[in-house]
Amino acid sequence: MNKNTFCYQPIGIIHSEHTDPAKSPIQPCYAEGAMGKVEVFPEYAEGLNDLEGYSHIYLLYHCHRANPAPLMVKPFIQNVKRGLFSTRVPGRPNPIGMSIVRLLERQNNILVIEGVDVLDGTPLLDIKPYSHRIDCVQNTVDGWQGEVDDEIAYAIGSRHKID
Amino acid sequence: MNKNTFCYQPIGIIHSEHTDPAKSPIQPCYAEGAMGKVEVFPEYAEGLNDLEGYSHIYLLYHCHRANPAPLMVKPFIQNVKRGLFSTRVPGRPNPIGMSIVRLLERQNNILVIEGVDVLDGTPLLDIKPYSHRIDCVQNTVDGWQGEVDDEIAYAIGSRHKID
Numbered sequence: 001m002n003k004n005t006f007c008y009q010p011i012g013i014i015h016s017e018h019t020d021p022a023k024s025p026i027q028p029c030y031a032e033g034a035m036g037k038v039e040v041f042p043e044y045a046e047g048l049n050d051l052e053g054y055s056h057i058y059l060l061y062h063c064h065r066a067n068p069a070p071l072m073v074k075p076f077i078q079n080v081k082r083g084l085f086s087t088r089v090p091g092r093p094n095p096i097g098m099s100i101v102r103l104l105e106r107q108n109n110i111l112v113i114e115g116v117d118v119l120d121g122t123p124l125l126d127i128k129p130y131s132h133r134i135d136c137v138q139n140t141v142d143g144w145q146g147e148v149d150d151e152i153a154y155a156i157g158s159r160h161k162i163d
Numbered sequence: 164m165n166k167n168t169f170c171y172q173p174i175g176i177i178h179s180e181h182t183d184p185a186k187s188p189i190q191p192c193y194a195e196g197a198m199g200k201v202e203v204f205p206e207y208a209e210g211l212n213d214l215e216g217y218s219h220i221y222l223l224y225h226c227h228r229a230n231p232a233p234l235m236v237k238p239f240i241q242n243v244k245r246g247l248f249s250t251r252v253p254g255r256p257n258p259i260g261m262s263i264v265r266l267l268e269r270q271n272n273i274l275v276i277e278g279v280d281v282l283d284g285t286p287l288l289d290i291k292p293y294s295h296r297i298d299c300v301q302n303t304v305d306g307w308q309g310e311v312d313d314e315i316a317y318a319i320g321s322r323h324k325i326d
């Protein structure tokens with residue numbers, strides 16, 4: 001194997017109510033009320049200590065059901081082809097997904113989470129705490145996503161129909 | 164190989180002014196003015212289209228110089244042992260690093276970036292656009308990091324001495 005290949009093994013499994021990719025919310029901000037659980041394998045449970053002090057966490061995971069996408073792709077919320085790395089489309093050269101979810105409770109090796117946009121059974125690679133100081137960047141310019149109206153983005157992103 | 168092993172190949176290399184881990188800023192918010200370049204391998208350059216509309220991007224990368232850390236670890240900015248997943252310590256079971264950096268310019272397959280806390284030569288795994296709507300979560304509770312005064316966190320995190 002190429003020495004520049006990096007191999008990772010899951011540290012747990014993400015459980016959610018989402019089993020059909022076509023019906024799943026595309027981002028946590030469109031998944032209000034969608035509950036889930038992170039099952040961290042027992043050998044890593046000690047590493048979850050102190051996480052319960054955080055209201056939000058990053059989940060990094062392997063998008064196990066994503067098909068490879070071309071380098072120019074139509075994102076979910078706009079009918080225009082965009083460069084893949086300017087989108088969050090899951091089928092990437094390295095299909096690492098990232099979601100910021102609300103952490104409600106920790107029960108030993110289980111995390112109860114809300115605002116879940118992740119498919120059931122997704123292999124978990126890492127957890128990082130969300131910190132306002134580090135992660136909430138103010139006054140950003142948001143490229144093509146900034147062109148999409150909030151209400152339209154919500155309707156498409158949450159898989160609700162627009163009335 | 165275990166079928167639950169996920170292997171990724173780098174899509175590029177991150178170039179920075181940081182060669183000594185002990186002297187590198189620990190987060191982009193403590194790395195103001197630190198310049199760098201992302202060299203995306205030419206075969207992926209097309210996927211960078213439309214990224215130039217964004218002021219900030221996430222870099223996901225393999226922490227190639229991190230030593231494995233125990234599950235309870237002292238973070239950089241506090242002299243208390245904490246659960247590994249409640250920290251950003253790079254030596255993780257899957258050593259995937261994540262930084263939000265400012266995107267200044269795209270020149271074909273090169274991204275000029277600022278606020279760089281990444282070590283020179285780090286293998287790049289993925290790029291995602293930073294979007295206020297998705298990524299800037301308001302009113303978070305920030306666990307043990309919230310206990311550390313902003314000024315102290317900056318002094319330690321930027322590797323400046325406290326006067």
